Amino acid sequence: VILYLRDLNTSLPKLLEVIAEFHECSGYKLNIAKTQKIHFNYVPSKEIKEGFNINWKTKKIKYLGVFITRSPEILMIELNERTYI
Numbered sequence: 001v002i003l004y005l006r007d008l009n010t011s012l013p014k015l016l017e018v019i020a021e022f023h024e025c026s027g028y029k030l031n032i033a034k035t036q037k038i039h040f041n042y043v044p045s046k047e048i049k050e051g052f053n054i055n056w057k058t059k060k061i062k063y064l065g066v067f068i069t070r071s072p073e074i075l076m077i078e079l080n081e082r083t084y085i
Contacts, residue, residue: 009045012052036061037068046077 005011016032023029032053036060049056060069067078 008042009038009048012048016052038068040070 003015005015019030034056036055036058037054038058039056042057060067060074062068069078
C-alpha cells in the first residue's frame with residue numbers, strides 16, 4: 001500500500017493509531033521495521049525520527065518491483081531502461 005501524508009508531525013502518529021486499531025479488529029499487524037518511506041520537501045523533526053522505528057534515510061523504495069525515487073529524472077530512467085511484463 002502506498003500512502004501520501006502531509007504534515008508528518010501530526011499525520012504520522014494519527015496514521016499509526018489507525019493502524020493499531022486495525023490490528024485490534026482484524027488481527028493483522030504492520031511490521032514497522034520493514035516500513036519504507038520516501039519524503040519530498042520534508043525534514044522530519046527529532047521527535048518523529050526518534051519516536052518511530054522507520055528508516056528515515058531511504059532515497060528510493062521498491063513497490064511492485066519498481067523503484068520509486070525522490071528524483072523524477074532517475075525514476076524515468078529506471079522505468080525506460082527496464083522491460084516490465
